[in-house]
Amino acid sequence: MVGAFAAAVRAIWVILASRAPVGLSDPYVYLQAAASLAGGRGYTSLLGRPTAYYPPGYPLFLAGVQKAAELVGQQSRLIVILGLAQAVLGGVGAAALVIAGCRLRPGIRLGILAGMIFALWPNLIIHSGLVLSESLFLCCFCVFLAALFTWTLSLQSQQPRHQGAVLAVLLLATAACTLVRPQSMAVILPAAAVAWLMSGLGWRFALRCSGLLLVGMLIAILPWTLRNAVVMNEFVPMSTNTGDNFCIGFHQGATGGFSISPECATEGNYTDGPKVEVERDAELRTRTMSWIVAHPGEIPELSYKKLRITLSHDADAVFAWESYGADAHLSSGQRSLLNWICNVYYWIVGMLGLAGVVLVLRAWWADRNSHERSAQASSALLLVTSCVFGVLLPVLFFGHERFKIPILPCVALLAALAIHSLLRPGSRSSEAVSTDSTSFADTDTEAGAEQEVTSD
Template identity: 30%
Template sequence: MVAVVVVLASLAGARWLAGCSFSGLLQSLARLAERPFRNAEFASLLVIGLLLRIGFSVIYMAPPQSDGAVYLSLADLFLRDAPYQDPRGDLAYWPPGYPMILAGFLAVLGKVSWILVISNCVFFILTALAVRSLALQLAGGLTARIAVTVIALWPNLILTTTGGAKELPALLFLTVSCVLFLKASRKQGPAPLAGIAAGIALGAASLIQPSFMLLPAAYAAHLLVQRARLMPAVVLLLSIALGMALAIAPWSLRNVAVLHKFVPIATNGGEVFYRANNPLATGGYIDRGEVDLFVYPEVERSALGFALGKQWIRENPGDFARLAGTKMALFQGDDAYGAYWCLKRALGIEGLHYAGYKVVSNLYWLLLWLTLLVLMLRRPAGERLSLGLSLLNLIYLYFFVIDSIFESGSRHHIPLAGVVAVLVGALLEAEACKKVRPEAQVRLMDVVQ
């Protein structure tokens, strides 16, 4: 009931705000759009973002919890060249991408207590670079300036700095893949090398989080909407598939060798699917489903999980539909993952102290979406997003749908922070330049005749 009230109030507020002029703000943004986004300004935003992350980590240094602790232990196995095996004895339950990356940091820096903070700060710097590149491809300097600022100041990303969240490197590789895909799709004729590079980045993201494996469907939908020529589009998609195969195949071959079954990345898919679709499912994380699958070997466990989950969906379509709505709300409705895991779970901080950080995190998230909604409502009838920006919508929709079927949670939208930041920046730039520099909208908006 509370969620319904919040949504209705937000829609009403957005409708009212859409009717306001904001002339002073828009004129200031238009003047800012005239200035190039220089490297010195970008560097200053990086410094601000790093200071916020390091400062928070100094005050609230938290030991790794839950998944973060497991990833660190698995990274240590890579470092020691020991067999990849979790404490339960499973050989491929945990996707290897994030532990591989952490092992690289451990190899360079040693087993320092700040390894997660350092790695997450590196992810922030690289993500900011990728977000700037994506924004400049799709729009202009104002979009890049706004998008990088949004990423640098994002409370949830700052509060996640002390933890072992695989979503932060996933955010990086997803953004890089988008940059490379757009670059490849805009070349005249086939661009297999750029496509392969986009596929490698997407393959790396898949090794971190296997749900990325089907993301080329969003790329294909973008090419279809763009009415791309058939052969170049096919070549591009095949090159992306090749790049993904190059990134994923070595681990798949390892799995065949140790499991004697073809498992592309991990064996956790079926178990997660069943936990998300069974009589005890809540939409979010639960420890076990009605049937305890952990009594089975991991390959059989995954296959049985998919079978039982599909059976429950067939037999309970109404419950599945209601649960899908709950999952969508969990995916979209909260942005306090960092506050919960760092402050409450790791450090035991509760009360107003914890509530304050949670409120700030969620207000920032709400402000971003309220801004997007207001800007969409201000667009004249017949005006639509440019095809480049439509790609970002397709990517967000892909993960929204995936989470309506599998297990959902607020942390699952963290990899989409770059997508959201660029959308906010691009729509603000389009609105600011609408009256001052109408020609600047050509890259941002298309007018439907």
């Protein structure tokens, strides 16, 4: 029911509020790339030349939605159909978080709390109606978390039930996340390894699971690298926008946020063809590294600015809904109200998430010398390390509210953990994350109840 509720809330928003994007921005570029793919012309830039500037995951998804709309003669309603598809993705993501939460502690209460936090997240609801990759990535990442937690739990409990199916879902979810947001998955790999080592499961366990995630990433990377070699005659593992992202964050006069600066200008543009695109990416990366080496003293302040820009607010979808100012259809009061709702919700959940971090770390510290090692505890630690590694991305590139969205499912689970603990005031704080081996048996006895919830 949680998944159905999340999808319904998003569908209502899409039906009432979806608008076609205007102006030259990411949504327009995505739509043009999808039109090229749907028309059989391949993945091309605005000028019709082969490109690898953006990761291919979202344009491929958008092209599939466009083809489906054309098949039923509703291509004129593409934006609404896309929004409804993304509403369904939001429902799948919420249902997957219910499963993930049930793997953190026996019972379904924690999972339902996490799913509802995700379902009611205002900024994410608005994102459902936008031509942006967040809804697709969040769905894939929530499924990834649910599959990963289930798989690691089955490994330690040595219960092979449905292990093959779970493994297949985990690999596919990892590959899908990599196609949509490769940078985010690149930091999840070390975050997971650190969590498994911290939880005391051993380096063999960490190596085995890390290798599995790497295989999932390679399922996405290798075919796309081969495509780029054939179509562009260049070695491009995923995308060519790394140079731009680096330069925006590190140049003379950088603000820490997004800005178009002459310091990042080149003779050619990425739309000028594969050769220019690849050379431009390499030039900007080299230029950025030279600036960093020459200005090490500016890095701490820049890093702080990037984190402040990324983490202080959570209303980027409101700005995107108005096409970044090109379609300012809201009154000042309406805009302020929407921003306020989005930010207050984020601040409350964020504080609860921080409380969840404290509970996880306290439980880990209290049990650091215990001989009992728990996959549930490692999953909780993975939420913490994913948040830590996730906020490094804007430090490496530039600050933007959108750049924290990939870790919001982890924040929702940590917030749910805090609420769950508050609802049980008689429980010991060290039990914030169950590490008792009997919890696996408890999980099995409640499997039927979990399946009833997660099937939605």
